Amino acid sequence: MDRQYDYILGGGGTAGLTLALLMAKDSFFFDKRILIIDPQPKNTNDRTFCFWKNDIFPLEEIIYKKWDKLSFIDEKGQELDLELGDYTYNMIRGIDFYNHINPILKKAPHIDQVQAKIIQINEIGETVEVQTAQEKYFGRYFFKSYYDKINLSNYNSTIQHFKGYIIETEEGFFDPERSTLMDFSIPQEDDTRFFYVLPLSPTKALVEIAIFSNEIATNDEYDCWLKDYITNDLGIQKFTIEEEELGQIPMTDYPFKNHDTSQIIHIGTGGGNVKPSSGYAFMRIQKHIYKIVECLKFGDDPVNAKRIFSSKFKWYDRIFLNVILKNRVKGAAVFSAMFHRTPAKHIFEFLDEETTFLKDLNVIYTQKKWPFIKAVFDELF
Ligand SMILES: Cc1cc2nc3c(=O)[nH]c(=O)nc-3n(C[C@H](O)[C@H](O)[C@H](O)COP(=O)(O)OP(=O)(O)OC[C@H]3O[C@@H](n4cnc5c(N)ncnc54)[C@H](O)[C@@H]3O)c2cc1C
CATH class of the missing domain: 3.30.70 (Alpha-Beta Plaits)
Incomplete structure:
Protein backbone atom coordinates (compact mmCIF):
# COMPACT_ATOMS: atom_id res chain seq x y z
CA MET A 1 0.00 0.00 0.00
CA ASP A 2 1.31 3.44 -0.91
CA ARG A 3 1.40 5.34 2.38
CA GLN A 4 1.82 8.79 0.86
CA TYR A 5 -1.23 11.09 1.20
CA ASP A 6 -2.15 14.70 0.49
CA TYR A 7 -4.20 14.98 3.67
CA ILE A 8 -4.10 12.81 6.77
CA LEU A 9 -6.91 13.26 9.27
CA GLY A 10 -5.80 12.16 12.75
CA GLY A 11 -9.06 11.39 14.51
CA GLY A 12 -12.31 10.63 12.74
CA GLY A 13 -14.80 12.05 15.24
CA THR A 14 -16.92 15.15 14.75
CA ALA A 15 -14.27 17.42 13.23
CA GLY A 16 -12.41 14.72 11.29
CA LEU A 17 -15.58 13.24 9.77
CA THR A 18 -16.96 16.68 8.89
CA LEU A 19 -13.76 17.45 6.98
CA ALA A 20 -13.72 14.01 5.36
CA LEU A 21 -17.37 14.38 4.25
CA LEU A 22 -16.62 17.64 2.47
CA MET A 23 -13.53 16.08 0.88
CA ALA A 24 -15.64 13.10 -0.25
CA LYS A 25 -18.24 15.29 -1.95
CA ASP A 26 -16.24 18.15 -3.45
CA SER A 27 -14.69 17.41 -6.85
CA PHE A 28 -11.65 19.56 -5.95
CA PHE A 29 -10.50 16.64 -3.78
CA PHE A 30 -11.23 13.79 -6.22
CA ASP A 31 -7.63 13.68 -7.46
CA LYS A 32 -6.18 13.95 -3.92
CA ARG A 33 -5.38 11.09 -1.56
CA ILE A 34 -6.94 11.29 1.90
CA LEU A 35 -6.45 9.06 4.94
CA ILE A 36 -8.46 8.99 8.19
CA ILE A 37 -6.87 7.30 11.19
CA ASP A 38 -8.94 6.60 14.32
CA PRO A 39 -8.72 3.75 16.83
CA GLN A 40 -12.51 3.64 17.28
CA PRO A 41 -15.03 2.20 14.80
CA LYS A 42 -17.49 5.06 15.69
CA ASN A 43 -20.55 2.84 15.81
CA THR A 44 -22.09 3.83 19.14
CA ASN A 45 -24.32 6.72 20.17
CA ASP A 46 -21.54 8.21 22.30
CA ARG A 47 -22.85 11.81 22.28
CA THR A 48 -25.76 14.05 21.37
CA PHE A 49 -25.12 17.35 19.61
CA CYS A 50 -27.49 20.21 20.40
CA PHE A 51 -27.21 23.62 18.80
CA TRP A 52 -29.25 26.57 17.63
CA LYS A 53 -29.29 27.71 14.03
CA ASN A 54 -31.29 30.02 11.78
CA ASP A 55 -30.42 28.60 8.39
CA ILE A 56 -30.59 25.35 6.43
CA PHE A 57 -27.31 23.48 6.83
CA PRO A 58 -25.76 20.45 5.08
CA LEU A 59 -26.63 17.94 7.81
CA GLU A 60 -30.32 18.92 7.87
CA GLU A 61 -31.45 15.39 6.95
CA ILE A 62 -29.99 13.82 10.11
CA ILE A 63 -31.50 16.28 12.59
CA TYR A 64 -33.28 13.99 15.06
CA LYS A 65 -35.42 16.62 16.76
CA LYS A 66 -36.01 20.34 16.31
CA TRP A 67 -37.71 22.72 18.74
CA ASP A 68 -38.99 26.18 17.92
CA LYS A 69 -40.06 26.94 21.49
CA LEU A 70 -37.44 27.32 24.21
CA SER A 71 -37.66 28.15 27.91
CA PHE A 72 -35.08 29.58 30.30
CA ILE A 73 -35.57 29.24 34.06
CA ASP A 74 -33.68 31.66 36.31
CA GLU A 75 -32.26 31.08 39.82
CA LYS A 76 -35.56 32.13 41.40
CA GLY A 77 -37.55 29.68 39.30
CA GLN A 78 -39.07 32.26 36.96
CA GLU A 79 -39.62 30.74 33.52
CA LEU A 80 -39.04 32.84 30.40
CA ASP A 81 -40.47 32.00 27.00
CA LEU A 82 -37.49 32.88 24.78
CA GLU A 83 -37.93 35.05 21.72
CA LEU A 84 -36.20 32.99 19.05
CA GLY A 85 -37.02 34.84 15.84
CA ASP A 86 -36.07 32.44 13.05
CA TYR A 87 -33.76 30.33 15.25
CA THR A 88 -34.56 26.74 16.15
CA TYR A 89 -32.87 24.48 18.69
CA ASN A 90 -31.73 21.19 17.16
CA MET A 91 -30.48 17.76 18.15
CA ILE A 92 -28.31 15.35 16.16
CA ARG A 93 -27.52 11.95 17.66
CA GLY A 94 -23.85 10.92 17.43
CA ILE A 95 -24.78 7.56 15.93
CA ASP A 96 -26.79 9.21 13.12
CA PHE A 97 -23.84 11.50 12.39
CA TYR A 98 -21.41 8.54 12.11
CA ASN A 99 -23.87 6.35 10.17
CA HIS A 100 -24.54 9.15 7.70
CA ILE A 101 -20.89 9.96 6.97
CA ASN A 102 -19.02 6.64 7.17
CA PRO A 103 -20.86 4.90 4.26
CA ILE A 104 -20.19 7.96 2.03
CA LEU A 105 -16.48 7.74 2.87
CA LYS A 106 -16.40 3.99 2.15
CA LYS A 107 -17.68 4.67 -1.37
CA ALA A 108 -15.13 7.45 -2.03
CA PRO A 109 -12.18 5.90 -3.95
CA HIS A 110 -9.83 8.73 -2.96
CA ILE A 111 -10.40 8.22 0.81
CA ASP A 112 -8.84 5.46 2.94
CA GLN A 113 -9.71 4.68 6.55
CA VAL A 114 -7.44 2.92 9.03
CA GLN A 115 -8.49 1.82 12.50
CA ALA A 116 -5.39 2.54 14.60
CA LYS A 117 -4.06 4.85 17.27
CA ILE A 118 -1.53 7.49 16.27
CA ILE A 119 1.41 7.40 18.63
CA GLN A 120 3.68 10.04 17.12
CA ILE A 121 3.81 12.75 14.49
CA ASN A 122 6.93 14.40 13.09
CA GLU A 123 7.43 17.14 10.55
CA ILE A 124 10.17 16.34 8.09
CA GLY A 125 10.64 19.11 5.55
CA GLU A 126 7.32 19.55 3.76
CA THR A 127 5.99 16.20 4.93
CA VAL A 128 4.27 15.09 8.12
CA GLU A 129 5.22 11.59 9.24
CA VAL A 130 2.41 9.90 11.15
CA GLN A 131 3.24 6.84 13.18
CA THR A 132 0.72 4.24 14.40
CA ALA A 133 1.73 1.08 16.27
CA GLN A 134 1.65 -0.84 12.96
CA GLU A 135 2.58 1.58 10.17
CA LYS A 136 4.05 4.91 9.14
CA TYR A 137 2.09 7.26 6.85
CA PHE A 138 3.19 10.46 5.14
CA GLY A 139 1.06 13.51 4.41
CA ARG A 140 1.39 17.01 3.04
CA TYR A 141 -1.10 18.24 5.65
CA PHE A 142 -2.10 16.65 8.94
CA PHE A 143 -5.43 17.65 10.53
CA LYS A 144 -5.31 16.68 14.18
CA SER A 145 -8.54 16.32 16.10
CA TYR A 146 -7.54 14.17 19.03
CA TYR A 147 -6.91 16.15 22.13
CA ASP A 148 -3.66 16.04 24.11
CA LYS A 149 -3.68 16.95 27.78
CA ILE A 150 -2.58 20.57 28.08
CA ASN A 151 -1.65 22.46 31.25
CA LEU A 152 -4.37 25.10 31.43
CA SER A 153 -3.52 26.37 34.92
CA ASN A 154 -2.12 29.72 33.69
CA TYR A 155 -5.31 30.54 31.77
CA ASN A 156 -8.91 31.30 32.60
CA ILE A 249 -15.57 19.89 27.59
CA PRO A 250 -12.81 22.44 28.29
CA MET A 251 -13.93 26.09 28.58
CA THR A 252 -10.74 28.09 28.35
CA ASP A 253 -9.00 31.08 26.77
CA TYR A 254 -5.88 28.95 26.12
CA PRO A 255 -4.42 29.92 22.69
CA PHE A 256 -4.84 26.56 20.94
CA LYS A 257 -3.83 28.06 17.60
CA ASN A 258 -0.22 28.32 18.79
CA HIS A 259 0.04 24.55 18.30
CA ASP A 260 -0.59 24.87 14.57
CA THR A 261 2.25 24.80 12.08
CA SER A 262 2.09 25.31 8.33
CA GLN A 263 1.41 21.55 7.95
CA ILE A 264 -0.22 20.43 11.20
CA ILE A 265 -3.59 22.04 11.78
CA HIS A 266 -5.58 21.37 14.93
CA ILE A 267 -9.32 21.04 14.53
CA GLY A 268 -12.24 20.30 16.84
CA THR A 269 -11.81 20.58 20.61
CA GLY A 270 -8.00 20.54 20.38
CA GLY A 271 -8.20 23.23 17.72
CA GLY A 272 -9.89 25.60 20.18
CA ASN A 273 -13.31 25.19 18.56
CA VAL A 274 -15.20 25.03 21.86
CA LYS A 275 -16.77 28.42 22.63
CA PRO A 276 -15.08 29.30 25.95
CA SER A 277 -18.12 31.04 27.42
CA SER A 278 -20.75 28.45 26.55
CA GLY A 279 -19.08 25.10 25.86
CA TYR A 280 -20.97 24.76 22.56
CA ALA A 281 -18.69 23.39 19.85
CA PHE A 282 -20.64 21.54 17.16
CA MET A 283 -21.53 24.49 14.90
CA ARG A 284 -18.15 26.15 15.44
CA ILE A 285 -16.48 22.93 14.28
CA GLN A 286 -18.66 22.97 11.16
CA LYS A 287 -17.79 26.61 10.44
CA HIS A 288 -14.06 26.05 10.97
CA ILE A 289 -14.04 22.99 8.69
CA TYR A 290 -15.97 24.78 5.88
CA LYS A 291 -13.39 27.56 6.08
CA ILE A 292 -10.46 25.10 5.95
CA VAL A 293 -11.93 23.57 2.79
CA GLU A 294 -12.36 27.02 1.27
CA CYS A 295 -8.70 27.82 2.08
CA LEU A 296 -7.47 24.56 0.51
CA LYS A 297 -9.54 25.13 -2.62
CA PHE A 298 -8.51 28.74 -3.13
CA GLY A 299 -4.82 28.31 -2.36
CA ASP A 300 -4.86 29.97 1.06
CA ASP A 301 -3.00 28.47 4.00
CA PRO A 302 -5.53 26.33 5.98
CA VAL A 303 -4.00 27.65 9.22
CA ASN A 304 -5.67 30.95 8.36
CA ALA A 305 -9.13 29.38 8.65
CA LYS A 306 -9.04 30.14 12.39
CA ARG A 307 -9.31 33.83 11.53
CA ILE A 308 -13.09 33.30 11.50
CA PHE A 309 -12.80 33.34 15.32
CA SER A 310 -12.21 37.04 15.83
CA SER A 311 -10.07 38.50 18.60
CA LYS A 312 -12.97 40.72 19.74
CA PHE A 313 -15.02 37.68 20.76
CA LYS A 314 -11.97 35.94 22.23
CA TRP A 315 -11.61 38.97 24.44
CA TYR A 316 -15.29 38.84 25.52
CA ASP A 317 -14.95 35.13 26.32
CA ARG A 318 -11.87 35.85 28.40
CA ILE A 319 -13.69 38.52 30.40
CA PHE A 320 -16.69 36.24 30.92
CA LEU A 321 -14.45 33.44 32.22
CA ASN A 322 -12.60 35.87 34.50
CA VAL A 323 -15.92 37.09 35.97
CA ILE A 324 -17.36 33.69 36.75
CA LEU A 325 -14.13 31.94 37.78
CA LYS A 326 -13.21 34.75 40.17
CA ASN A 327 -16.81 34.69 41.41
CA ARG A 328 -17.29 38.39 40.65
CA VAL A 329 -20.84 37.47 39.58
CA LYS A 330 -22.40 34.02 39.73
CA GLY A 331 -22.65 32.35 36.31
CA ALA A 332 -26.37 31.84 36.93
CA ALA A 333 -26.82 35.60 37.44
CA VAL A 334 -24.87 36.42 34.26
CA PHE A 335 -27.05 34.12 32.12
CA SER A 336 -30.26 35.23 33.86
CA ALA A 337 -29.50 38.92 33.29
CA MET A 338 -28.76 38.20 29.67
CA PHE A 339 -31.93 36.20 28.96
CA HIS A 340 -34.17 38.54 30.99
CA ARG A 341 -32.99 41.68 29.21
CA THR A 342 -32.26 40.66 25.61
CA PRO A 343 -34.23 38.53 23.14
CA ALA A 344 -32.60 35.10 22.80
CA LYS A 345 -32.21 35.62 19.03
CA HIS A 346 -29.74 38.45 19.76
CA ILE A 347 -27.89 36.34 22.32
CA PHE A 348 -27.55 33.47 19.85
CA GLU A 349 -26.27 35.83 17.17
CA PHE A 350 -23.78 37.25 19.70
CA LEU A 351 -22.61 33.79 20.83
CA ASP A 352 -22.25 32.82 17.16
CA GLU A 353 -19.88 35.80 16.84
CA GLU A 354 -21.97 37.38 14.09
CA THR A 355 -22.76 40.71 15.75
CA THR A 356 -21.34 44.17 15.15
CA PHE A 357 -19.97 46.15 18.10
CA LEU A 358 -23.25 48.12 18.31
CA LYS A 359 -25.22 44.88 18.57
CA ASP A 360 -22.73 43.51 21.11
CA LEU A 361 -23.73 46.36 23.38
CA ASN A 362 -27.29 44.94 23.62
CA VAL A 363 -25.82 41.93 25.38
CA ILE A 364 -23.00 43.69 27.24
CA TYR A 365 -25.40 46.25 28.77
CA THR A 366 -27.46 43.47 30.36
CA GLN A 367 -24.66 42.92 32.89
CA LYS A 368 -23.59 44.66 36.11
CA LYS A 369 -20.83 47.04 35.05
CA TRP A 370 -18.30 46.99 37.91
CA PRO A 371 -17.54 43.27 38.07
CA PHE A 372 -16.91 43.27 34.32
CA ILE A 373 -14.79 46.44 34.43
CA LYS A 374 -12.70 44.86 37.21
CA ALA A 375 -12.30 41.75 35.05
CA VAL A 376 -11.12 43.90 32.11
CA PHE A 377 -8.46 45.55 34.31
CA ASP A 378 -7.47 42.20 35.75
CA GLU A 379 -6.90 40.83 32.25
CA LEU A 380 -5.10 43.97 31.04
CA PHE A 381 -2.66 44.25 33.91
C1 LIG B 1 -20.92 13.61 25.47
C2 LIG B 1 -20.71 14.90 24.73
C3 LIG B 1 -21.80 15.67 24.35
C4 LIG B 1 -21.59 16.87 23.66
N1 LIG B 1 -22.69 17.61 23.32
C5 LIG B 1 -22.51 18.76 22.63
C6 LIG B 1 -23.64 19.53 22.24
O1 LIG B 1 -24.78 19.20 22.56
N2 LIG B 1 -23.44 20.68 21.51
C7 LIG B 1 -22.19 21.10 21.17
O2 LIG B 1 -22.06 22.13 20.50
N3 LIG B 1 -21.10 20.40 21.56
C8 LIG B 1 -21.23 19.25 22.28
N4 LIG B 1 -20.12 18.53 22.65
C9 LIG B 1 -18.78 19.11 22.37
C10 LIG B 1 -18.23 18.78 20.97
O3 LIG B 1 -19.16 19.12 19.96
C11 LIG B 1 -17.84 17.31 20.85
O4 LIG B 1 -16.93 16.96 21.87
C12 LIG B 1 -17.21 16.97 19.51
O5 LIG B 1 -17.29 15.59 19.36
C13 LIG B 1 -15.75 17.43 19.40
O6 LIG B 1 -15.26 16.99 18.17
P1 LIG B 1 -13.74 16.52 17.97
O7 LIG B 1 -13.60 16.05 16.60
O8 LIG B 1 -12.84 17.56 18.50
O9 LIG B 1 -13.57 15.30 19.00
P2 LIG B 1 -14.16 13.82 18.87
O10 LIG B 1 -15.50 13.84 18.20
O11 LIG B 1 -14.07 13.25 20.24
O12 LIG B 1 -13.13 13.10 17.91
C14 LIG B 1 -11.80 12.84 18.26
C15 LIG B 1 -11.45 11.49 17.64
O13 LIG B 1 -10.06 11.25 17.81
C16 LIG B 1 -9.89 9.87 18.02
N5 LIG B 1 -8.57 9.68 18.66
C17 LIG B 1 -8.26 9.80 19.97
N6 LIG B 1 -6.95 9.54 20.15
C18 LIG B 1 -6.43 9.26 18.94
C19 LIG B 1 -5.15 8.92 18.49
N7 LIG B 1 -4.11 8.83 19.31
N8 LIG B 1 -4.98 8.66 17.17
C20 LIG B 1 -6.02 8.80 16.29
N9 LIG B 1 -7.26 9.12 16.67
C21 LIG B 1 -7.46 9.35 17.98
C22 LIG B 1 -11.06 9.47 18.88
O14 LIG B 1 -11.32 8.09 18.80
C23 LIG B 1 -12.18 10.32 18.29
O15 LIG B 1 -12.93 9.62 17.34
C24 LIG B 1 -20.28 17.32 23.35
C25 LIG B 1 -19.20 16.55 23.77
C26 LIG B 1 -19.40 15.36 24.43
C27 LIG B 1 -18.18 14.58 24.89
Missing part, protein backbone atom coordinates in the same frame (compact mmCIF):
# COMPACT_ATOMS: atom_id res chain seq x y z
CA SER A 157 -10.07 27.71 32.43
CA THR A 158 -12.80 25.49 33.70
CA ILE A 159 -14.43 22.26 32.59
CA GLN A 160 -18.02 21.88 31.57
CA HIS A 161 -18.85 18.38 32.77
CA PHE A 162 -22.21 16.77 32.43
CA LYS A 163 -24.33 13.68 32.72
CA GLY A 164 -27.73 13.07 31.18
CA TYR A 165 -30.40 10.40 30.98
CA ILE A 166 -32.87 9.73 28.22
CA ILE A 167 -35.88 8.83 30.32
CA GLU A 168 -39.19 7.23 29.40
CA THR A 169 -42.28 7.94 31.50
CA GLU A 170 -45.44 5.82 31.70
CA GLU A 171 -47.83 8.67 31.04
CA GLY A 172 -47.46 11.63 28.69
CA PHE A 173 -45.57 14.27 30.63
CA PHE A 174 -43.53 16.40 28.23
CA ASP A 175 -44.46 18.97 25.61
CA PRO A 176 -42.38 17.75 22.63
CA GLU A 177 -42.62 21.19 21.00
CA ARG A 178 -40.79 23.01 23.81
CA SER A 179 -37.41 22.39 25.42
CA THR A 180 -35.71 23.98 28.42
CA LEU A 181 -32.37 25.45 27.41
CA MET A 182 -31.19 26.14 30.96
CA ASP A 183 -32.81 25.70 34.36
CA PHE A 184 -30.80 27.50 37.05
CA SER A 185 -33.39 26.99 39.81
CA ILE A 186 -31.17 24.47 41.59
CA PRO A 187 -28.60 25.02 44.40
CA GLN A 188 -25.58 26.65 42.71
CA GLU A 189 -22.95 25.35 45.17
CA ASP A 190 -19.66 27.17 44.43
CA ASP A 191 -19.90 26.86 40.68
CA THR A 192 -22.24 27.36 37.74
CA ARG A 193 -24.73 24.54 37.22
CA PHE A 194 -27.99 24.04 35.41
CA PHE A 195 -30.26 21.35 34.04
CA TYR A 196 -31.71 21.14 30.58
CA VAL A 197 -34.70 19.16 29.42
CA LEU A 198 -35.10 18.20 25.77
CA PRO A 199 -38.39 16.35 25.14
CA LEU A 200 -38.35 13.84 22.29
CA SER A 201 -42.00 12.81 22.66
CA PRO A 202 -44.71 13.22 25.35
CA THR A 203 -43.15 10.27 27.23
CA LYS A 204 -39.45 10.67 26.42
CA ALA A 205 -36.84 13.33 27.14
CA LEU A 206 -33.13 13.93 27.55
CA VAL A 207 -32.61 15.39 31.03
CA GLU A 208 -29.07 16.54 31.71
CA ILE A 209 -27.08 18.40 34.37
CA ALA A 210 -24.15 20.58 33.24
CA ILE A 211 -21.61 22.04 35.67
CA PHE A 212 -18.80 24.56 35.02
CA SER A 213 -16.15 23.51 37.54
CA ASN A 214 -12.68 21.99 37.68
CA GLU A 215 -13.91 19.44 40.21
CA ILE A 216 -15.46 16.61 38.26
CA ALA A 217 -18.43 15.00 39.99
CA THR A 218 -18.56 11.28 40.70
CA ASN A 219 -21.09 9.08 38.93
CA ASP A 220 -23.01 8.70 42.21
CA GLU A 221 -23.24 12.48 42.60
CA TYR A 222 -24.56 12.96 39.06
CA ASP A 223 -27.09 10.15 39.58
CA CYS A 224 -28.27 11.64 42.86
CA TRP A 225 -28.74 15.15 41.32
CA LEU A 226 -30.46 13.78 38.22
CA LYS A 227 -32.91 11.57 40.15
CA ASP A 228 -33.66 14.36 42.61
CA TYR A 229 -34.37 16.82 39.78
CA ILE A 230 -36.55 14.38 37.85
CA THR A 231 -38.65 13.41 40.87
CA ASN A 232 -38.76 16.68 42.83
CA ASP A 233 -38.40 19.46 40.25
CA LEU A 234 -40.07 17.82 37.25
CA GLY A 235 -42.46 15.84 39.50
CA ILE A 236 -42.00 12.52 37.68
CA GLN A 237 -42.28 9.60 40.09
CA LYS A 238 -42.04 6.68 37.66
CA PHE A 239 -39.51 6.60 34.84
CA THR A 240 -37.03 4.28 33.21
CA ILE A 241 -33.56 5.27 32.01
CA GLU A 242 -33.11 4.32 28.36
CA GLU A 243 -29.67 5.81 27.69
CA GLU A 244 -26.98 7.76 29.53
CA GLU A 245 -24.58 10.44 28.31
CA LEU A 246 -21.46 11.55 30.16
CA GLY A 247 -18.89 14.10 29.05
CA GLN A 248 -16.37 16.84 29.73
